[in-house]
Amino acid sequence: MCGIVGIFDTRGARAIDPELVRRMNETQHHRGPDEGDVYTEAGVGFGHRRLSVIDILSGQQPMFNAAGDVGVVFNGEIYNYPELTAELQALGYAFRTKSDTETIVHAWEAWGEECVHRFRGMFAIAVWDRKAQTMFMARDRLGVKPFYYALLPDGMFIFGSELKSLRAHPDLPRAIDPQAVEDYFAYGYVPEPKTIYAGAAKLSPGYTLTVKIGQPVPAPKQFWDVPFKAHAGMTESDASNELVERLREAVKIRLKAEVPLGAFLSGGVDSSAVVAMMAGLMKDQPVNTCSIAFKHKDFDESEYAEKVARQYQTAHHTDTVDTDDYALLDTLADLYDEPYADSSAIPTYRVCQLARKRVTVALSGDGGDENLAGYRRYRYAMAENKVRAQIPAGMRRMVFGPLGKYYPKADWAPRVLRAKTTFEALSRDLVEGYFHGVSIMSDAMRARLFSDQFRSKLQGYRAIEVMRGHAAASPTDDPLSMVQYLDMKTYLPGDILTKVDRASMAHALEVRVPLLDHKLVEWISGLSPELKLKGSEGKYIFKKSLEPYLPEEILYRKKMGFSVPLAAWFRGPLRERVRTSLLGPALADTGIFNREYLSELVEQHQSGRRDYSAPIWTVLMFEAFLRKETYGE
Known part of the structure; x- marks a missing residue:
């Protein structure tokens, strides 16, 4: 696990400043504190920070073949590298190390761009082939590892594991992308392939990018997608048995490390399942498990983690975190480099901090939830869609659209009496309804949030277009599979995996994700939707298959997740911070916001009339980003 950076001259062979590469590389020192190196030649510069996990003695990067004409920098793990090494040795390639990095070098020599189909793991890769005058880049299928890039005005192409490494280049254009701002205030993050800067991008999960000297930079090319190809004739019993075996295998290949290894254990179904599989595979030693407890019991599920730890006799460690752990607010702005509004980043940061005291690698x-339909919002989306299906689309829009528009809003009322919300939901199609359900701020709220000047810059663009684009490319039209697919393309890489990558790498901790093994994801996607969401039970087949391994109170209790008491913070200890940030000059000077609406959000929340904690947190994190961007605070 590491951080990578690079500079590539798309126009020829201009000199690359090694000090510039080194500065870009050092912005990511936290990702790889064990070693670091840079390499430059005419037209190419590579930088690498290393967290040593496999082949500690000889896995240094940048790494070249024996002839010195193919080199690689790489962040991640290729779990099937022993099998690939044997295959490549049979083809005549000689290996000087025992690292997965060298496997990538020779895989490129043997198979070119097709090599990426052979890799099983999490990765962000850049390969320089001097003979072909080509830079080849790839990001893993689900987006576990990040990859940022930009084509500069002078034809230099730069890339890195974090946006801060690109910002270290003095020529990176840093104009904010209006569409990214619109996206952020809907989703709470900037979804792939955008970044907050108009002049930089993320390489989307499952994509490659091949750049050749003297040729225009092409669009990235997709090499993988979630197939959602149904399994024929599979019974519930067959599915249950095979799911456990496939999960066990996905965990097993992630246990190789030359450093201490453990797991996060929240007491939820997913982390408990991973620990159960680890315990069965690591019979000669206890599994190191880590969890955090909260002082406020409404947010604490550590007792469930303790039950699983006792059942499997793990070496369990728990740290108690103060529920009012808001001191990290400005730290988060530095970690994520662009606006990021998932407040569970705070406890995630803390559990990574705890884990790193005892292990270098943790399984999560x-x-x-994305694979097996575990989120409550899937249940709500399917219930709404079932009603929609009974009414022709034209009638829904003609009748329920106006009712939703003019019916009075009643957030204070019980859910069954909130007719306005119901009418609005019924007037939408599946994608629009799901987008509205996951949006932090609705279309109407964002319209009021932004100034007239900023709305004109959007030129009619709306954040739903992100989901519309993915829906158009979806391999499935089943409603449940469709919303899962949308999450796999947006929420999973943009929020969940981004959160875990930055929080873990801030502490030089490698996190491995067996439930996102691409072979397991492919297989699960082919299961019948009824085996994932059965009635009101999400992850139905997963829970059934785990009944021999975990107690009922772990499998079937209400999902909690990492939560923080934002509403109370903003009326109490962060009251003045909210007013200063939302109503101060940093936001006003951008010309993006309608100050009157910001004032309304603050006043109504702090008076207790409304709970606007999620929108306020989203604005607060945008303001923290702006201060970091403008003043380096």
Whole structure:
């Protein structure tokens, strides 16, 4: 696990300043504190920071082949590298190390761009082929590892593991992208492939990018997608048995490390399942498990983690975190480089901090909800869609659209009496309804949030276009599979995996994600939707398959997740911070916002009339980004 950077001259062979590459590289020192190096030649510069996990003695990067004409920098792990090494040795390639990095070098020599189909793991890769005058880049299928890039006005192409490495280049255009701002205030993050800067991009999960000297930079090319190809004739019993075996295998290949290894254990289904599989595979030693407890019991589920730890006799460690752990607010702005509004980044940061005291590698349960329909919002989306399906689309829009528009809003009322929300939901199609359900700020709120000047810059663009684009490319039209697919393209890489990558790498901790093994994801996607969401039970088949391994109170209790008491913070200890940030000069000077609406959000929340904690947090994190951007605070 590491951080990578690079500079590539698309126009020829201009000199690359090694000090500039080194400065870009050092912005990511936290990602790889064990070693670091840079390499430059005419037209090419590579930088690498290393967290040593496999082949500690000889896995240094940048790494070249024996002839010195193919080199690579790489962030991640290729779990099937022993099998690939044997295959490449049979083809005549000689290996000087025992690292997965060298496997990538020779895989490129043997198979060219097709090599990426052979890799099983999490990765962000850049390969320089001097003979072909080509830079080849790839990001893993689900987006576990990040990859940022930009084509500068002078034809230099730069890339890195974090946006801060690109910002270290003095020629990076840093104009803010209006569409990214619109996206951010809908989703709470800037979804791939955009970044907050108009002049930089993310390489989307499952994509490659091949740049050749003297040729225009092409659009990235997709090499993988979630197939959602149904399995024929699979019974519930067959699915249950095979799911456990596939999960066990996905965990097993992630246990190789030359450093201490453990797991996060929240007490939820996904992390508990991973620990159960680890315990069965690591019979000669206890699994190191880590969890955090909160002083406020409404946010604490550590007792469930303790139950699983006792069942599997793990070496369990728990740290108690003060529920009012808001001191990290400005730290988060530095970690994420662009606006990022998932407040669970705070406890995630803390659990990574705890884990790093005892291990260098931790397995997590991330991805289970997207794979197996575990989020409550899937249940709500399917219930709404079932009603929609009974009414012709034209009638829905003609009748329920106006009712939703003019019916009075009643957020204070019980859900069954909130007719305005119901009417609005019924007037939409599946994608529009799901987008509205996951949006932090609705279309109407964002219209009021932005100034007239800023709305004109959007030229009619709306954040729903992100989901519309993915829906148009979806391999499935099943409603449940469709919303899962949308999450896999947006929420999973943009929020969940971004959160875990930055929080873990801030502490030089490698996190491995067995539930996002691409072979497991492919197989799960082919299961019948009824096995994922059965009635009101999300992750149905997963829970059934785990009944021999975990107690009922772990499998079937109400999902909690990492939460923080934003509403109370903004009326109490952060009251003045909210007023200063939202109503101060940093936001006003941008020309983006309608100050009257910001004032309304603050006044109504702090008076207790409305709970606007999520929108306020979203604005607060945007303001923190702006201060970091403008003043370096």
